[in-house]
Amino acid sequence: MKHVTIRDVARLAGVGIGTASRALNNKKDVSPITRKRVLEAAKRLGYVPNSLARGLISGKTKKIGIIITTILNPFYAVVVSGIEKILSSQGYTLALYNSNEDPEKERESIMTLRAQRVDGLILAPVEYESNNVKYLLENQIPFVLVARNTIDRNTNYVVCDDFKVGRLATEYLIKKGHKRILFINSWKSSSAVLRLEGYKSALLDSGLKIDPKFIYSLDPGSNLRDILENVFSQRKKPTAIFCFCDSIALEVIRFLKYRKIKIPDDVAIIGCDNLDFTELIDPPLTTVEISKYEMGEKSAKILIEKLKEEKEEPVQIILEPKLVIRSST
Amino acid sequence: MKHVTIRDVARLAGVGIGTASRALNNKKDVSPITRKRVLEAAKRLGYVPNSLARGLISGKTKKIGIIITTILNPFYAVVVSGIEKILSSQGYTLALYNSNEDPEKERESIMTLRAQRVDGLILAPVEYESNNVKYLLENQIPFVLVARNTIDRNTNYVVCDDFKVGRLATEYLIKKGHKRILFINSWKSSSAVLRLEGYKSALLDSGLKIDPKFIYSLDPGSNLRDILENVFSQRKKPTAIFCFCDSIALEVIRFLKYRKIKIPDDVAIIGCDNLDFTELIDPPLTTVEISKYEMGEKSAKILIEKLKEEKEEPVQIILEPKLVIRSST
DNA sequence: CTGAAAGCGCTTACAG
DNA sequence: CTGAAAGCGCTTACAG
Numbered sequence: 001m002k003h004v005t006i007r008d009v010a011r012l013a014g015v016g017i018g019t020a021s022r023a024l025n026n027k028k029d030v031s032p033i034t035r036k037r038v039l040e041a042a043k044r045l046g047y048v049p050n051s052l053a054r055g056l057i058s059g060k061t062k063k064i065g066i067i068i069t070t071i072l073n074p075f076y077a078v079v080v081s082g083i084e085k086i087l088s089s090q091g092y093t094l095a096l097y098n099s100n101e102d103p104e105k106e107r108e109s110i111m112t113l114r115a116q117r118v119d120g121l122i123l124a125p126v127e128y129e130s131n132n133v134k135y136l137l138e139n140q141i142p143f144v145l146v147a148r149n150t151i152d153r154n155t156n157y158v159v160c161d162d163f164k165v166g167r168l169a170t171e172y173l174i175k176k177g178h179k180r181i182l183f184i185n186s187w188k189s190s191s192a193v194l195r196l197e198g199y200k201s202a203l204l205d206s207g208l209k210i211d212p213k214f215i216y217s218l219d220p221g222s223n224l225r226d227i228l229e230n231v232f233s234q235r236k237k238p239t240a241i242f243c244f245c246d247s248i249a250l251e252v253i254r255f256l257k258y259r260k261i262k263i264p265d266d267v268a269i270i271g272c273d274n275l276d277f278t279e280l281i282d283p284p285l286t287t288v289e290i291s292k293y294e295m296g297e298k299s300a301k302i303l304i305e306k307l308k309e310e311k312e313e314p315v316q317i318i319l320e321p322k323l324v325i326r327s328s329t
Numbered sequence: 330m331k332h333v334t335i336r337d338v339a340r341l342a343g344v345g346i347g348t349a350s351r352a353l354n355n356k357k358d359v360s361p362i363t364r365k366r367v368l369e370a371a372k373r374l375g376y377v378p379n380s381l382a383r384g385l386i387s388g389k390t391k392k393i394g395i396i397i398t399t400i401l402n403p404f405y406a407v408v409v410s411g412i413e414k415i416l417s418s419q420g421y422t423l424a425l426y427n428s429n430e431d432p433e434k435e436r437e438s439i440m441t442l443r444a445q446r447v448d449g450l451i452l453a454p455v456e457y458e459s460n461n462v463k464y465l466l467e468n469q470i471p472f473v474l475v476a477r478n479t480i481d482r483n484t485n486y487v488v489c490d491d492f493k494v495g496r497l498a499t500e501y502l503i504k505k506g507h508k509r510i511l512f513i514n515s516w517k518s519s520s521a522v523l524r525l526e527g528y529k530s531a532l533l534d535s536g537l538k539i540d541p542k543f544i545y546s547l548d549p550g551s552n553l554r555d556i557l558e559n560v561f562s563q564r565k566k567p568t569a570i571f572c573f574c575d576s577i578a579l580e581v582i583r584f585l586k587y588r589k590i591k592i593p594d595d596v597a598i599i600g601c602d603n604l605d606f607t608e609l610i611d612p613p614l615t616t617v618e619i620s621k622y623e624m625g626e627k628s629a630k631i632l633i634e635k636l637k638e639e640k641e642e643p644v645q646i647i648l649e650p651k652l653v654i655r656s657s658t
Numbered sequence: 659c660t661g662a663a664a665g666c667g668c669t670t671a672c673a674g
Numbered sequence: 675c676t677g678a679a680a681g682c683g684c685t686t687a688c689a690g
Contacts, residue, residue, distance in 0.1 A: 003446075005667055016677040019516055021669055031675060046468070052381045052390070052442040053667035056682045071406050081401055084427065096425045112422055115380040116514055117332075139375070153601070184381065253609055282611030336681055345661040350685055360659055382683035385666045 004045045004260060012041040019260040024049065040056045057118060065301065067106060068147075073247045075273045075292055076124070079146060082296020088168035089178045090304055092119075099126050099188055101220045106132050114141065120303050124148050128190045142306050144315075146299040148190045155312075156298045156306060160290045160319040162191045166198020166242075168323045169288055171271050174206045176329060180214065180267060182231060182238035184248055187219045192244065195272075199242065214238060218248070226257045239267055240329070246271035246278050246287055253281065253328075268329040272321075284326035289320050333374045340506060341368040354379065366590065370479020379522075385444060393632065394442035396426045396435060396452040397476075404621055405453070405604045408475060411625025420631055421448075425426050428455050430516055437462050443470065449632050453477050455648075457519045462562045473644075475628040477519045487628045487637060489619045489648040491520045495571075497617055497652045501536045502569045505658060507597060511560060511567035513577055516548045521573065521636050522600075530642065543567060548578070553618045557584045568596055569658070575600035575607050575616055582610065597658040601650075613655035622646050 010204060015034060023030045023038035024047075030038075035326055041047075050079035064087055068076040080096065087094055095118060097109035103126045110132055121143035125133050133150045136143050141294040145157035173181050183199050188197075200210055216227050231238065243249035249271030249291040263269055263283055271278065274289040302315045339349035344363060350366035352359045353376075359367075384390040393416055397405040409425065418425055420557055424447060426438035432455050442450060450460055450472035454462050459479045465472050466481060474486035500512050512528050515521040522523075529539050543562075545556050560567065572578035578600030585592055592598055600607065603618040631644045 005666090006669095007667080008632075017667090018669080019676055022676090025669085027670095028685075034675080048440060048443045050385070050446060052385045052446055053682085054669080056379070056381045056385060056667085056684090057669050064659050070410075072402060072403075072410055074403060074406070077400050077403070077406055081399075093424070093445075095422070095686080112379060114377045115423075117379060117381055148685060160609065250609060256608070266370055277579055277606050280579060280586070280611065281606065281609045282613075284611075332683090335685095336683080346683090347662075348660055351660090356685095358659060363659080382666085383685080385668090385683085386685050388666080533686050578682080608682080 003050065004047045006047070006049070008045055009038060009042045009047050011275050012045060013037045042193075050167035059117075059119050059120055061093075061241050063093045063095060063116065063118045064300075065095045065097065065109070065114075065116075065118040065121045065123075067099055067109045067121065069101055069124055069126070071096065073245070074311055075247065075290075076147075078236075078292040079124075079299075082294075082298075083146075083300045084295040086297050086304070088299035091224075092304075099124075101126050101189075103130070103132060107135075112134065113147045114139075120144075122146050122305055123300050125189065127188045128193050135175065143300045143301065144303045144316055145305070146295060149316075150190060156314045157294050158300050158302065158317045159190065160295070160321050162321075163198040163201075164299045165191075165272055165288050165290075166195035167202045168198075168321060169242045170199045170202035171206075171274065172312060172323055172325070172329065173190070173242065173268060173270060174202060174208065177241070177269065178240040179208055179210070180236060180238045180240070182214045182241045183216070184224070184227070184241060184243045185215065185217050186219050186244040186248075192217065195244065215220045220243070223257060224248070224251050224256040229254065231277065232259065232261070236265075241267060241269045243269065243271045246273045246275045246285065248255070249285060250281075251277075251296055263328050270329050274324050279326060283328045285317075286329040287324050289322040289324050295319060330585065335376070336454065338367060340375060342367045348454075357654045361425070364416070384555070388446075390422075390446050390449055391420055392422045392425045392445065392447045393629075394422060394426065394438070394445075394447040394450045394452075396428055396438045396442075398430055399427045400425065402448070402574070403604050404574060404576065404619075405476075408453075408625040408628075409622040410578055411622040411627075412629045413625075415626050415629035421633075427632050428453075428581050430455050430518075432456055432459070432460075432461060436464075439464065442657070443468075449636055450556055450633055451472075451475050452491075454479050454518065455516045457522050471632065473628045473632045473635070475624055479519060485631050485643045485645065487624050487625045487631065487646045488519065488646070489650050490612045491523035491650075492527040492649045494520075494601055494617050494619075495524035495529075496531045497527075497650060498601065499528045499531035500535075501652055501654070502571065502597060503531060503537065505569070505597065507569040508537055508566060508568060509540070509567045509569070511543045511570045512545070513553070513570060513572045513581065514546050515557070515573040515577075516546050521546065524573065526586065532619050534553075547560045547573070553580050554584060554634070557581065561588065561590070566596075568600045570596060572598065574602045575602045575604040575614065578607075578616070580612075580616060582614075593656065593658050599658055603653050603657060608655060615655045615658040618651040618653050 010017040023035040099106040106126050124147040146283050149157040149159050238314045271287040274287045278285040339346040349367050352364040428435040435455050454475040462479045478486040600616040603616045607614040
């Protein structure tokens with residue numbers, strides 16, 4: 001794999017490499033005839049400019065790093081899709097990394113991305129109190145948080161109102177008459193923290209008490225199946241389950257079906273995200289809609305703005321969640 | 330965003346930049362004490378090496394480009410996941426692009442990736458007769474095809490036996506007594522071409538005739554809904570539908586439910602890919618299992634091998650598909 | 659073991 | 675309008 005360089009192009013066109021560069025980059029100060037000769041030479045040789053060299057000089061790579069939890073969760077696939085649409089329309093390229101909810105991996109990804117000198121970052125931070133985000137702040141790396149934010153002020157972010165997500169789901173279950181509501185939560189992120197608060201506040205406002213045995217936090221190591229086996233072997237079983245996301249709800253439903261537990265008769269279930277297949281599963285899943293695509297688009301737009309001008313005030317957007325009632329509750 | 334350079338590190342450590350480089354890269358010929366001084370300086374300054382500069386010199390970027398159809402299809406999300414697992418364990422970084430079944434976009438992605446001097450490429454080619462793959466071949470760019478291959482000999486690939494996919498699905502429907510089988514196919518790729526052949530051969534072998542009105546190819550511009558409206562407004566309606574993939578099957582089911590057409594009583598439906606939610610939808614979807622994750626893993630392993638040694642013979646793997654019978658047929 | 663020098667492929671002032 | 679030169683941040687022979 002030998003690459004054609006600008007030197008080869010210049011030689012074939014019979015000009016200096018500076019001139020070749022100017023012609024190739026559509027700069028002023030090149031005669032039409034020279035430009036044509038250079039362009040033809042480039043075409044004939046199949047010249048592909050070396051972005052490494054370009055980036056080294058210009059200090060800009062036109063590349064954005066994205067760090068999400070996992071592309072296996074369709075929620076993030078949609079978010080990334082929104083990001084990509086905006087970014088690629090502006091000539092940006094993106095480098096995608098999965099943290100798998102591991103702060104270490106998140107840090108590694110940040111470092112790799114930094115080494116590649118990306119112009120900016122969009123990330124869904126693993127932790128609400130995040131050293132990694134502090135690092136970005138301290139090193140003045142342009143970034144915007146998506147889907148989750150952190151304890152820090154002065155960050156740009158696009159999230160949804162996660163406290164409200166927790167309240168909407170829990171209030172609705174309570175209204176349906178449920179008193180023992182299992183919450184299968186996620187781990188450490190702002191979404192997990194706030195949805196839990198929403199869940200708790202809904203219970204308290206209805207005069208119900210909070211049972212720690214009905215709250216689980218799924219960390220990367222935990223086994224959902226074991227947790228459910230345990231919960232459903234107890235005397236006091238839940239009559240409803242609130243899942244952090246549809247992706248978790250899916251696994252819970254798989255378990256319930258396997259155990260022949262009827263939904264919603266024996267236990268109601270509600271998810272979050274409104275993934276596109278949730279209305280087709282059996283039974284159609286009640287869930288909380290989050291504007292995933294929009295979230296991606298907005299975060300990308302904000303980053304592009306920030307990259308253009310050095311405005312100080314952070315842009316912070318909180319999207320409204322919406323309850324979608326179907327037959328699983 | 331000013332970056333610390335190796336010059337800064339060398340200065341702080343009180344050594345030359347060559348020595349600093351050697352210490353940083355764990356090369357021989359550096360005294361332990363010097364090495365320690367350099368490492369400490371680097372740490373104190375928060376030095377992050379510039380991969381652009383490194384790549385420019387070494388000619389290696391430790392970066393692999395991936396081009397798939399769309400990350401929105403969970404099939405590819407799983408494939409990419411398998412690729413990532415292998416690649417990242419070997420210190421490779423990946424750059425992901427979506428072609429959206431558009432050869433133009435595929436070409437652009439190839440060029441961008443080439444400009445970034447990726448060490449190699451993994452792609453799911455849009456077309457069976459692909460100029461883009463020819464380009465890769467002609468320019469001796471190391472690559473392996475995944476999920477789909479092309480007419481060219483001498484390519485490395487990991488695909489599944491798509492002819493068999495077409496036969497398995499169609500034969501099964503015929504065995505169930507269906508004679509009017511609608512095939513909603515994809516576009517131009519080897520998978521589309523071969524599954525269609527499998528479909529046809531199954532029909533012919535059973536003495537059924539091939540009705541062009543029952544074969545549709547979904548190109549990027551076509552509207553599935555319109556097609557279905559049209560098909561189901563005809564006199565002769567299909568009694569079964571074979572969908573190129575589960576993702577399409579999902580949309581077909583959405584349509585059938587909306588139109589109150591009963592599955593499988595009015596029309597049977599079979600998909601392909603065995604996405605993880607298919608067993609939970611209503612009714613559970615009959616489909617053809619393809620080893621998606623394995624496909625990704627194998628393609629990555631082959632690429633890594635090829636990058637190490639310049640073996641001539643291409644590696645070509647054809648995975649076995651498997652019918653998964655559920656209640657939608 | 660160490661430092662100075664050359665060079666990777668490009669762009670951008672700078673003279674002409 | 676054009677070419678030669680400097681320099682982006684690094685690595686790698688090459689003398690010492």
